[in-house]
Amino acid sequence: MEDGRGERERLTLVARKPCFGLPTSCPKCLPVYIYLKFSKIPFSLEFNLIRPDSDQLPFVESGDYVAYNNEKGGTIQKLKEDGIVDLDSEASGIPEWVSMKAMVESWLAEAVMYELWVGSDHKSADKIYYSDLPWPIGKILYFKQVHSVKQLLGITSDNAERREEEIYGRAAQAYGALSSWLGEQSFFFENRPTSLDAAFLGHVLFTLHALPETSVLRSKLLSHANLVNYAENLKMEYVDANSSSSSVPQTDPSSSASRRGSKPKSKPKREKTEEEKKFRRRAKYFLATQLVAVLVFLSLLGGSNDADVELGDSDDGLDYE
Amino acid sequence: MEASDHEFTHQENFHGDDDDDDEQEEEGEDSEFMSPEARIRTKRAKMESLIRRLSTERVPVRVHDIVIKGNTKTKRSLIESEVEPIFRDATTFQQLIRAASVANAQLERLDVFDSVNITLDAGPPELPGTANVVVEVSEAKNPLAGDLGIYTKPEARSWSLEGSLKLKNLFGYGDLWDGSVACGWDQTSEISTGMPLPKFKALATPLSARISLLSQDWLNFSSYKEQVLGLSLGLLSTRNHDISYNLSWRTSTDPSQMSSDTVRRQLGHSLFSALKYAFKVDRRDSPMRPTRGHAFVSTTQLGGLFPDMRSLRLIRQELDLRYAIPLGFYRAALNFGISGGVIFPWGSAYSNTPSYLPERFFMGGNSSPVFSLRGPTSVLGFKARGMGPAGPRRFVGDNSNDGNSDNSGMDHIGGDLALTAFADLSLDLPLRVLREAGVHGHVFVCTGSLNTLTENAYREFSFQKFQDSFRSSAGFGVIVPTKLFRMEPLKLRFLSVPRVSIEADDRDQLVACHKKLESFVRKCGLNRKRSCS
Numbered sequence: 001m002e003d004g005r006g007e008r009e010r011l012t013l014v015a016r017k018p019c020f021g022l023p024t025s026c027p028k029c030l031p032v033y034i035y036l037k038f039s040k041i042p043f044s045l046e047f048n049l050i051r052p053d054s055d056q057l058p059f060v061e062s063g064d065y066v067a068y069n070n071e072k073g074g075t076i077q078k079l080k081e082d083g084i085v086d087l088d089s090e091a092s093g094i095p096e097w098v099s100m101k102a103m104v105e106s107w108l109a110e111a112v113m114y115e116l117w118v119g120s121d122h123k124s125a126d127k128i129y130y131s132d133l134p135w136p137i138g139k140i141l142y143f144k145q146v147h148s149v150k151q152l153l154g155i156t157s158d159n160a161e162r163r164e165e166e167i168y169g170r171a172a173q174a175y176g177a178l179s180s181w182l183g184e185q186s187f188f189f190e191n192r193p194t195s196l197d198a199a200f201l202g203h204v205l206f207t208l209h210a211l212p213e214t215s216v217l218r219s220k221l222l223s224h225a226n227l228v229n230y231a232e233n234l235k236m237e238y239v240d241a242n243s244s245s246s247s248v249p250q251t252d253p254s255s256s257a258s259r260r261g262s263k264p265k266s267k268p269k270r271e272k273t274e275e276e277k278k279f280r281r282r283a284k285y286f287l288a289t290q291l292v293a294v295l296v297f298l299s300l301l302g303g304s305n306d307a308d309v310e311l312g313d314s315d316d317g318l319d320y321e
Numbered sequence: 322m323e324a325s326d327h328e329f330t331h332q333e334n335f336h337g338d339d340d341d342d343d344e345q346e347e348e349g350e351d352s353e354f355m356s357p358e359a360r361i362r363t364k365r366a367k368m369e370s371l372i373r374r375l376s377t378e379r380v381p382v383r384v385h386d387i388v389i390k391g392n393t394k395t396k397r398s399l400i401e402s403e404v405e406p407i408f409r410d411a412t413t414f415q416q417l418i419r420a421a422s423v424a425n426a427q428l429e430r431l432d433v434f435d436s437v438n439i440t441l442d443a444g445p446p447e448l449p450g451t452a453n454v455v456v457e458v459s460e461a462k463n464p465l466a467g468d469l470g471i472y473t474k475p476e477a478r479s480w481s482l483e484g485s486l487k488l489k490n491l492f493g494y495g496d497l498w499d500g501s502v503a504c505g506w507d508q509t510s511e512i513s514t515g516m517p518l519p520k521f522k523a524l525a526t527p528l529s530a531r532i533s534l535l536s537q538d539w540l541n542f543s544s545y546k547e548q549v550l551g552l553s554l555g556l557l558s559t560r561n562h563d564i565s566y567n568l569s570w571r572t573s574t575d576p577s578q579m580s581s582d583t584v585r586r587q588l589g590h591s592l593f594s595a596l597k598y599a600f601k602v603d604r605r606d607s608p609m610r611p612t613r614g615h616a617f618v619s620t621t622q623l624g625g626l627f628p629d630m631r632s633l634r635l636i637r638q639e640l641d642l643r644y645a646i647p648l649g650f651y652r653a654a655l656n657f658g659i660s661g662g663v664i665f666p667w668g669s670a671y672s673n674t675p676s677y678l679p680e681r682f683f684m685g686g687n688s689s690p691v692f693s694l695r696g697p698t699s700v701l702g703f704k705a706r707g708m709g710p711a712g713p714r715r716f717v718g719d720n721s722n723d724g725n726s727d728n729s730g731m732d733h734i735g736g737d738l739a740l741t742a743f744a745d746l747s748l749d750l751p752l753r754v755l756r757e758a759g760v761h762g763h764v765f766v767c768t769g770s771l772n773t774l775t776e777n778a779y780r781e782f783s784f785q786k787f788q789d790s791f792r793s794s795a796g797f798g799v800i801v802p803t804k805l806f807r808m809e810p811l812k813l814r815f816l817s818v819p820r821v822s823i824e825a826d827d828r829d830q831l832v833a834c835h836k837k838l839e840s841f842v843r844k845c846g847l848n849r850k851r852s853c854s
Contacts, residue, residue, distance in 0.1 A: 050589030050591065052590075054589070061582070061585075063716075064714070066578075066585070066715050071578070134629035134631045135628075136592070137592055141590070284627065294556070294564075
């Protein structure tokens with residue numbers, strides 16, 4: 001009988017869709033992608049487009065084995081504990097490493113969450129999470145998520161400004177500390193990648209590429225040139241490289257939209273959008289015509305409908321047969 | 322027929338009127354000398370003569386006016402729109418009487434009146450050959466009505482205990498507000514509310530709308546739960562035809578986080594926008610224990626229509642055929658039935674896309690195929706969703722069955738092509754007290770097959786594979802019908818042993834694999850092709 005732990009089949013990372021030139025545009029999925037890239041383990045990349053509100057994503061699966069993001073401290077932590085990929089074996093005992101990791105996963109994660117759902121307009125969030133869902137569902141889930149984020153961050157109408165200052169202030173402090181520690185190194189510790197690098201690189205890439213140019217968080221990050229250089233260099237080496245042993249992005253067959261490749265080209269996408277719009281317009285006209293035809297048919301059929309009406313038991317005792 | 326002073330009441334035996342008043346006067350004079358019995362005989366003879374005349378001769382009459390009485394809250398326009406089209410076409414007396422019956426049924430169908438009385442009165446004297454129709458309604462005194470019972474509904478997968486409250490005619494437009502709460506045996510629950518929409522005069526067939534919130538728990542069977550928030554519009558509903566439109570937001574989740582690969586891929590939010598057409602003919606003498614007649618149901622569902630092209634795109638077709646033959650002893654009857662169904666996605670890349678999991682066909686359960694006409698779902702002898710393709714659940718440490726009563730560790734994922742057939746012999750039991758209580762026995766044979774066609778599986782589909790996918794059961798039982806439901810306290814069934822093919826490189830592993838698989842298959846009656854490596 002097949003044993004899920006016996007043989008590890010090829011790893012598959014199921015994440016949210018690619019966007020903004022990133023292999024996956026979700027700020028929670030990107031660090032896991034980068035972590036697997038750092039480990040140089042071959043893996044497939046699949047996208048799930050219909051679960052924007054699920055905390056199970058991203059997850060890594062291999063046969064019957066699954067590492068969900070809402071278990072045991074996250075997907076990366078579960079991969080470490082299950083012995084699949086562990087890049088932190090030596091660094092995890094270093095206090096500074098632990099502190100910086102905590103800073104990235106709390107202050108900076110909160111800052112990104114605030115900026116994405118509250119601080120900026122909804123365009124980035126729409127594109128990442130809801131563009132493949134039917135409109136009414138996407139809209140309702142968006143408002144539900146905004147409300148949920150505000151509750152999580154403790155933001156009310158009374159303290160909105162104060163909380164915004166706190167969040168941005170902490171983010172700026174974190175950027176300063178990380179920039180000082182990093183200097184001109186390639187990685188944060190011992191010149192090799194750890195999950196801290198994966199988490200921070202994911203944060204930086206998302207902030208630089210997915211958030212709008214008017215974003216306050218983005219402008220605070222741009223003031224630290226070494227952090228930007230760090231991110232761009234690692235992106236070129238690990239994310240943009242199209243090696244055969246690295247990820248092969250695949251579509252989630254259950255999704256209604258298909259995406260090929262980790263970098264959607266802008267020009268063909270624009271053409272496809274125009275074609276799609278044209279097709280949708282024609283489809284709407286066609287369906288409207290069908291609806292009118294059905295209504296007309298019902299009106300005509302209604303005139304001869306009386307013959308189909310069942311008569312109840314007649315009490316009049318009359319028999320005309 | 323000339324106008325007369327007498328009324329013709331639809332619900333009363335009418336004592337007709339003769340043109341000849343003299344005859345009546347003569348009768349009056351004669352009746353003084355006639356015995357009461359002779360008087361009655363004479364009147365009866367006259368009545369029969371009149372009825373014969375009215376039923377055999379074309380007596381032209383047209384409706385002059387429709388008078389509506391008794392409606393204090395109900396809008397006059399509603400009643401007029403129900404009855405006017407019916408009486409408009411009546412040109413003879415026979416047609417008028419028939420139209421009165423039809424109109425009575427139409428108004429009673431609204432379910433907002435305690436009683437409906439239609440009387441045919443003579444028209445104005447200056448307009449011969451006319452009649453007035455008097456519609457007298459008695460509005461429901463108590464607009465609130467409650468109900469509790471055990472039902473089976475299209476949205477539910479099996480029987481359910483349901484309580485409902487109805488508020489009738491709140492706004493006087495024949496609107497019927499109802500709220501219901503249903504709990505099913507398989508942990509299905511539903512909250513719904515519905516109302517008929519205001520009648521448009523141009524459309525003779527009324528529209529009805531229903532909003533429902535349905536929650537189904539399939540964790541034990543397929544490791545997912547589904548919530549459906551939906552709006553159903555009834556566009557056409559006659560004896561044989563039913564067209565409805567359904568728009569629903571469907572959400573599948575897996576709180577247990579144990580789902581198999583196939584189920585995991587399908588979790589999430591979907592918009593289901595589908596037009597459904599059902600054609601039904603049921604000529605059986607009884608829906609619960611048919612002994613003669615036939616029934617045919619065809620249901621076609623087309624999903625992926627407006628308002629959004631990103632909604633689920635699928636085509637689903639179901640067919641049911643039933644036939645009952647009486648055998649002439651002990652009220653015995655032989656029932657045959659065959660049901661089939663297919664579901665397939667459409668659109669670009671349809672061949673690579675899997676069919677939507679909750680809409681697939683699942684087989685098994687205790688619902689008898691004899692009286693249920695819900696497609697290829699009922700195969701006696703198998704537990705709910707116990708037949709067909711399955712996938713291994715997630716492996717978690719040493720205990721892979723946390724919180725699941727089903728210890729098989731498998732998710733039943735349904736099929737795209739389904740076929741069931743059965744033969745059932747039912748007969749009364751020898752004891753008179755059992756016969757009078759309706760208790761009867763039955764012997765049955767069922768078979769069913771479920772196959773996957775999507776994700777390019779149809780390319781490998783063959784007749785041999787189709788044959789191998791059949792599972793059968795046979796058994797007998799005693800059925801005790803009650804007012805609320807039908808119970809089968811005693812049932813013995815025999816399942817066919819499935820054939821299993823195993824591939825393996827290592828012989829020892831093959832033997833161990835085979836033993837484990839045999840016991841597993843014996844327990845669940847599944848067919849599975851595994852590879853041991």
